[in-house]
Amino acid sequence: MTKPAIRFEKVSRHFGDVIAVDAVDLEIQDGEFFSMLGPSGSGKTTCLRMIAGFDRPTSGRIFLFGQEVSNLPPFERDVNTVFQDYALFPHMTVGDNIAYGLMIKRVPKDERKKRVDEMLDLVQLAGFAARKPSQLSGGQRQRVALARALINHPKVLLLDEPLGALDLKLRQQMQVELKSIQKRIGITFIFVTHDQEEALTMSDRIAVFNQGRIEQVGTPSEVYEKPATPFVAGFVGTSNLISGDVAKRITGSEKTFSIRPEKIYLGSLSDAPSEKMYSATGTVRDVIYLGLYTRYLVNLDDGGELVVIEQNLKTTSMDVLKTRDQKVCLSWDKEHISRVGG
């Protein structure tokens, strides 16, 4: 079997009293698009910096393709990093920025030009070689940074919130492009973000970080549909958690369960749910019309509140607003409820 691209063995990083990374075990396979997702301060960047070699573990070991690199300097690791602020050299042309790593390695000029042209094609910037970074848009600068990081053919590319400075539309476009570039070149991408939608869109697998630990590693659908902990359920998408007495009345067990808002059907009290469904009655407390869909907040008769999202397939804003204060019956497929935690 091939060695994993990255392996963490009980890696910790302390800064004085602060435990930034707390005994993390992790394996990232070669060729994966892997995201580290979590709130600010959860330890993602510190993990990335330790892979790059800008920072070292306080304890534990890091392996790159089976070789221990815990104490190797950055230039002895076959990885490269793309930062959020691009870090381009403003006085150099796009072509020279991209060629920088090759110049340092004294690669001959002809070869440099050939490889810069290949990179410009890859990031769809052919013809931009003579421009200065100041003459580019934010998205174009980000692509130059990507080309510059890829020209040395690293085995692993680290991306630290690289799309954070772009507006929403451009960010969504770059998400698709990044994923397609990664597929084409086939190397491992490790992507740090606090944006759950971004992680769900692009990743083969996601690690969800919280307070220096990983709470769950899984595919986007595993993390979304089968959250391992209440934290994951709340951080990735909107989740409804039910537990204790309410859970017992609905499911027969008082453990904690998660149910996603879009899986819940909002019906009238006279709708009889089938055997395959769980159901609960309640009163609509609030209705938020969002164009494509509507979000309903429903107070359950048994206590607790569930958020329901329904697409506005046939309804108008007038129709949906009429449901405020109405008694309703919520139902959902038994398959769509998932046990959270052990």
Ligand code: ATP
């Ligand atoms: P963000 O999304 O805000 O970048 P993050 O998940 O990447 O957050 P880290 O940057 O890894 O989090 O930080 C984890 C914790 O370690 C934080 O509490 C941070 O304040 C602390 N930390 C990081 N670097 C240092 C440092 N050089 N000195 C002291 N504390 C640090």
